[in-house]
Amino acid sequence: MAPTLALVGATGAVGSVMIDILNGRPEWPWGEVRLIASPRSAGRKLTVRGEELTVQALAPEVFDGVDVAMFDVPDEISARWAPVAAERGAVVVDNSGAFRMDDDVPLVVPECNLDRIGERPRGIIANPNCTTLSMMAALGALHREFGLRELVVASYQAVSGAGVAGVERLYAELAAVVGKGVGVRAGDVREALEAAGLPLADSPFPAPLALNVVPSAGSYKGDGWYSEELKVRNESRKILGIPDLKVSATCVRVPVVTTHSLAVHATFERPVTVEQARRVFDAQPSVVLVDDPERGVFPTPADVVGGDPTYVGRIRQALDFPNTLDFFVCGDNLRKGAALNTYEIAEALAARA
Amino acid sequence: MAPTLALVGATGAVGSVMIDILNGRPEWPWGEVRLIASPRSAGRKLTVRGEELTVQALAPEVFDGVDVAMFDVPDEISARWAPVAAERGAVVVDNSGAFRMDDDVPLVVPECNLDRIGERPRGIIANPNCTTLSMMAALGALHREFGLRELVVASYQAVSGAGVAGVERLYAELAAVVGKGVGVRAGDVREALEAAGLPLADSPFPAPLALNVVPSAGSYKGDGWYSEELKVRNESRKILGIPDLKVSATCVRVPVVTTHSLAVHATFERPVTVEQARRVFDAQPSVVLVDDPERGVFPTPADVVGGDPTYVGRIRQALDFPNTLDFFVCGDNLRKGAALNTYEIAEALAARA
Numbered sequence: 001m002a003p004t005l006a007l008v009g010a011t012g013a014v015g016s017v018m019i020d021i022l023n024g025r026p027e028w029p030w031g032e033v034r035l036i037a038s039p040r041s042a043g044r045k046l047t048v049r050g051e052e053l054t055v056q057a058l059a060p061e062v063f064d065g066v067d068v069a070m071f072d073v074p075d076e077i078s079a080r081w082a083p084v085a086a087e088r089g090a091v092v093v094d095n096s097g098a099f100r101m102d103d104d105v106p107l108v109v110p111e112c113n114l115d116r117i118g119e120r121p122r123g124i125i126a127n128p129n130c131t132t133l134s135m136m137a138a139l140g141a142l143h144r145e146f147g148l149r150e151l152v153v154a155s156y157q158a159v160s161g162a163g164v165a166g167v168e169r170l171y172a173e174l175a176a177v178v179g180k181g182v183g184v185r186a187g188d189v190r191e192a193l194e195a196a197g198l199p200l201a202d203s204p205f206p207a208p209l210a211l212n213v214v215p216s217a218g219s220y221k222g223d224g225w226y227s228e229e230l231k232v233r234n235e236s237r238k239i240l241g242i243p244d245l246k247v248s249a250t251c252v253r254v255p256v257v258t259t260h261s262l263a264v265h266a267t268f269e270r271p272v273t274v275e276q277a278r279r280v281f282d283a284q285p286s287v288v289l290v291d292d293p294e295r296g297v298f299p300t301p302a303d304v305v306g307g308d309p310t311y312v313g314r315i316r317q318a319l320d321f322p323n324t325l326d327f328f329v330c331g332d333n334l335r336k337g338a339a340l341n342t343y344e345i346a347e348a349l350a351a352r353a
Numbered sequence: 354m355a356p357t358l359a360l361v362g363a364t365g366a367v368g369s370v371m372i373d374i375l376n377g378r379p380e381w382p383w384g385e386v387r388l389i390a391s392p393r394s395a396g397r398k399l400t401v402r403g404e405e406l407t408v409q410a411l412a413p414e415v416f417d418g419v420d421v422a423m424f425d426v427p428d429e430i431s432a433r434w435a436p437v438a439a440e441r442g443a444v445v446v447d448n449s450g451a452f453r454m455d456d457d458v459p460l461v462v463p464e465c466n467l468d469r470i471g472e473r474p475r476g477i478i479a480n481p482n483c484t485t486l487s488m489m490a491a492l493g494a495l496h497r498e499f500g501l502r503e504l505v506v507a508s509y510q511a512v513s514g515a516g517v518a519g520v521e522r523l524y525a526e527l528a529a530v531v532g533k534g535v536g537v538r539a540g541d542v543r544e545a546l547e548a549a550g551l552p553l554a555d556s557p558f559p560a561p562l563a564l565n566v567v568p569s570a571g572s573y574k575g576d577g578w579y580s581e582e583l584k585v586r587n588e589s590r591k592i593l594g595i596p597d598l599k600v601s602a603t604c605v606r607v608p609v610v611t612t613h614s615l616a617v618h619a620t621f622e623r624p625v626t627v628e629q630a631r632r633v634f635d636a637q638p639s640v641v642l643v644d645d646p647e648r649g650v651f652p653t654p655a656d657v658v659g660g661d662p663t664y665v666g667r668i669r670q671a672l673d674f675p676n677t678l679d680f681f682v683c684g685d686n687l688r689k690g691a692a693l694n695t696y697e698i699a700e701a702l703a704a705r706a
Contacts (some may be wrong), residue, residue, distance in 0.1 A: 015530065109678070150674075154507030154616035156605065162605065171534070184612030188656040206649035213509045213607055213614055213654060215667050215681040220647050224627060224669025224679075231416045233672065246673035250616035250681060254566055255608055257536030261566055263507035263603035265618075274577060294573050296559035301566060302542040316569050316577025320599035321503075326577075328603060330567040332413045 001032030003067035003353050005346065006090065008081065010035035010055055013163040014095060018339040022048050025343075029350040036062055063088035067353060068346045071095060072339065079142060086123030093345045095127040095338055097227075100235055102353055104125070107238045109133065110344045112140035113288055117348055119299055128239060130233040130337030131155055131217070131251060134260040135312045135329045136239055137336070141284040142277060143240055146270030146323070150246040152234050153232060154260040156254045157217055158301060161333050172196075173210035174255070183211035209255045217251035228262060232292040240306040253353055259301035260333040267324040272317050277325055281312055286336070299330040307332055308340055356420035356706050357441065358495055358699065361434065363388035363408055366516040367425040367448060371604070373694040382703040383661060389415055404428030409457055409615040418706060421699045424448060425692065439476030446698045448480040448691055450452060450580075452589055455479070460591045461487065465493035470656035470701055478698055479590060483628050483690030484508050484570070484604060487613040488682045489592055490663045490689070492635040495630060497675070500622030503599040506585060509600045509607045509614040511654060514686050515557040520610055520635040523550075523555050534701075536564035562608045570604035589671055609628035613686040614655035621676040627668050629679055634665055639689070644668055660685055661693055 007022075015037070021240040022033070033048050035055045042057035048301050058064050058081060058338065064071060069090040071078050072089040078096035088318045099122070106116035117125055128136065131205030134155075139148060159166035182188040186287045189208045200208070207214045218227030235248035281287045290299040299311035311330045318324035331337055360375075362368045375386070386401050395410035409415050409490070411434060416422060422443040424431050431449035435695055438445050446459045452458040452475070459469035460479045481489065492501060494502030528548030535541040542561045546553065553561065560567045583703035586600035607614075634640045641650040644666040652664035664683045671677035684690055 019511060044386045101418075102544045110395075152505040152618045154603070156607070157507070173533075174527060178524075183655060183658065185659045188659055208655055211610055211655055212610065215614070215616070215651050215653070216646070216649065217531075220649075222647075222648055224667060225672075226599045226646065244673075246679070248618050248671045248674060248679050250507070250667065250679055252614075252616065252681075254509070255564065256566060257564055260566070261605075263506045263568070263605065265601050265603075265615075281696075292571070293577055293579065294575075296569065296573075298568050300560045301570070302536060302539075302561055302564055304539055305536065306538045312575060314603070318601045319578075320597075321601060324601070326603055328605075329493050 002029060002351050004032040004034065004065055005030045006034040006036055006063065006066040006069040008036045008058060008069060009072035010046060011041040012035045012072055013160055014334055014338045017334040018070065018343060019048060021335070021339050021343050023275060029347065032061060034066065060084050060088065063090050065138055066090040068093065070342050070346055070351050072342065082124050083144040091120065091349055092124045093127060093342050094124055095342050099124050099233065100128065101238065102304060108345050109136045109140065109239050109341060110348060111137040112239050113285065114348055117345060126339070127342045127345065128226065130161055130333040131157060131228055131260055132235040132239070133337045133341055134310065134333060135262050135264055137284065138285045138329050139266065139283065139314050140240060141280050141287060142266065142268065146272045147242060147281050148242060148245060148266060149269055151236065152264045152265040153249045155249065155251045155257035156256065157251060158258045158260055158333055159209060159253065160258040161260065164244055165204045169205065170209050170255055170257065173208060174208045175336065176291040178212045205253060206211065209253060210253065214253040215250065217253055221321060229347050256301045257305070258332060258334055259305040259330050260337060261301055261328065261330045262329055263324050265318065265324065266322060269323065271292035271323050274317055274323060277315055284309060287312055289313065298328060301330050305328050305332055306335070308335055354704050355382065356419055357387065357414065359387040359419040359422040361389045361390055361401060361411065362496060364390045364394040364426035365425055365689055366513055367691045369426060370687040371423065371696060372399055372686070374692050374696050382700065387415060387419065387464040408632050411500045413437050413441065416443050419443040421446065421451060421702050423699055425695065430453055435477050444473065444702055445477045446695050447477055447479060448695050450482065450584065452477050453479040453481065454591065460588060461693060461698050462493065462592050462636065463701060464490040465592050466594065467701055472612065475617055478684055480691070480695045481588045482581065483514055483615055483686040484510060485585050485592070485695055486690045487663065487686060488615050488683035489637045490637065491634065491665050491682050492619065493593060493622065494633050494640060495619065499625045501593060501595060501598060501619060502622055503620035504589065505618040506589050508576065508602065508603045508604045510528040510604060511609040511611045511686055512562060512606065512615055513611040523557065523562050523610065526561060527550055530563045548698060558606060562606060565608065567606040568603065568611055570606055571674045588681070594671045609654045609702065610658070611685060611687055612658040612674045613682045613690060614654055614681065614685050616681055618671065618677065618679050620674060622676065624676050625678060629669055639663060640665055643667065651681060654683050655684050658685055661688055663689060
């Protein structure tokens with residue numbers, strides 16, 4: 001019998017993208033699909049592959065008979081409910097941060113370590129953070145050939161990483177500043193937002209995003225580090241299976257709706273040329289090269305948003321660092337960075353069932 | 354007799370900021386001031402320290418009797434006219450890229466190498482590129498204490514780096530996309546700009562800046578590198594006097610009006626702690642620490658634009674790299690990044706005259 005798939009968090013920012021993905025997928029291994037959300041959203045109707053489904057409220061019994069449950073909800077909801085789903089027999093693919101560093105939970109990017117999906121003593125498989133995921137397909141491919149040793153990364157992260165509230169905030173902020181000629185004196189963006197009835201206290205971000213960049217992503221973790229920066233380090237190590245990988249990340253939010261970008265400085269065990277890197281990327285179906293800088297061709301978030309692949313450009317050999325490449329990657333943080341990777345894991349589970 | 358100061362490019366983006374600086378400076382060592390621009394702008398009236406001055410057209414004779422001539426004009430204008438001014442007896446302080454890497458032209462940041470202003474066989478002193486300048490006061494201070502060896506930098510560069518045209522383009526692009534809900538599908542920002550009569554061919558940038566970031570700054574120089582990235586490397590080496598400094602830079606334009614930001618990963622010869630770095634920055638008058646991440650306090654461009662100092666925050670010890678700090682700096686690219694540094698050199702010349 002075809003397996004049953006559940007989607008927890010069906011009405012959120014990632015959940016909506018997941019429904020797009022379910023509707024667009026060429027193969028369809030599933031029987032029943034259940035859409036699950038908070039009691040507030042229960043009763044809403046959403047269409048999956050031509051069938052109108054009613055969103056059900058999260059409760060233990062909704063997981064009865066579910067084979068694979070994809071969770072796209074905040075950490076605390078996953079922490080509470082993923083074990084409940086697993087106990088009722090579902091394999092959970094969780095996109096929160098609740099289980100990623102749990103030794104008994106594999107952290108999976110299909111291009112890097114799909115073989116790990118069978119080892120799941122808690123019945124839970126974790127999906128990486130969107131920032132890490134945005135570069136993993138590209139880095140995993142290079143690692144297999146050249147042996148990754150060091151990573152210095154700076155991010156340009158989209159507001160949809162903070163969900164629907166982040167997107168609505170950016171649009172509202174832009175509407176409040178446009179035509180005002182602000183951004184030229186310290187604090188005039190803040191004043192324009194206050195004047196428009198958009199106090200910062202109502203924002204999911206700690207500073208204005210309109211006409212600004214904000215060097216803070218996630219929660220503060222001590223010693224100067226925010227959570228997103230530590231996730232890039234710890235999750236990269238776990239996914240690539242390099243426990244001593246050297247990583248420094250600076251995570252910065254930018255006024256982009258969707259698609260994270262990263263400036264990557266990657267050092268390898270073995271020598272690597274730009275031509276070799278291009279061949280490796282060409283051979284990786286989920287990586288698309290957009291790299292003709294002489295003609296102004298490189299990936300930008302607004303040009304690749306909505307796409308499934310990781311887009312790579314600006315590849316160059318570091319002038320002063322041996323065995324080192326610099327490059328720029330863009331990946332849709334809601335698709336490969338969240339929903340798509342989760343679904344790819346679920347699909348692989350269905351194929352094994 | 355008090356020396357005569359000339360400002361070439363008085364009506365441009367940097368020239369306008371320079372006039373603000375002239376008007377706000379507490380000390381005033383100058384006698385006559387001459388404002389110079391292209392013939393197109395000649396005849397305009399601008400007020401400097403209460404006196405209305407008429408902008409003069411660029412010509413050899415306007416430099417007669419000038420002691421210090423500050424040039425804020427494109428490379429090709431400087432290349433042609435700075436030697437003319439020098440030949441007529443002026444010391445030129447040039448903010449273009451025309452002479453920066455000339456062995457007979459010192460490249461000066463007062464905090465780093467003011468002693469070099471006396472060695473000027475061509476009568477020309479160069480002002481660094483704005484991206485390099487945005488971090489130089491901070492890096493110079495750390496270098497003196499700990500010995501800088503390696504630098505991996507990613508930039509978040511403001512549109513005013515491309516002059517008035519860059520600022521006008523960003524404002525026009527934002528007006529064209531706001532309220533349209535774009536930025537969610539590949540190419541919809543481009544479509545909105547086309548629909549608003551803003552074809553990309555009219556932009557100083559090679560891709561849309563509204564709701565986007567663009568990994569390209571300057572002109573293409575081969576092997577994957579854009580000019581701004583090579584300037585960061587070569588100018589940092591020259592200013593700091595470290596010919597073998599290892600540098601990798603990725604320069605990215607962001608939708609910010611003014612103030613460049615940089616994510617800096619800096620490795621030193623000697624061990625360095627966050628506390629030591631804070632003490633060094635505290636002792637450097639032109640560096641301001643904005644660094645209390647637990648309370649969401651860090652520099653952002655919209656909060657520091659218009660200020661003279663270099664603002665530093667997010668200082669942390671790299672977890673996996675010895676003797677290495679990660680931090681985030683913001684500096685007004687039109688002030689310290691251009692006009693202010695140029696004027697500081699001119700002022701130092703006046704003091705020596």
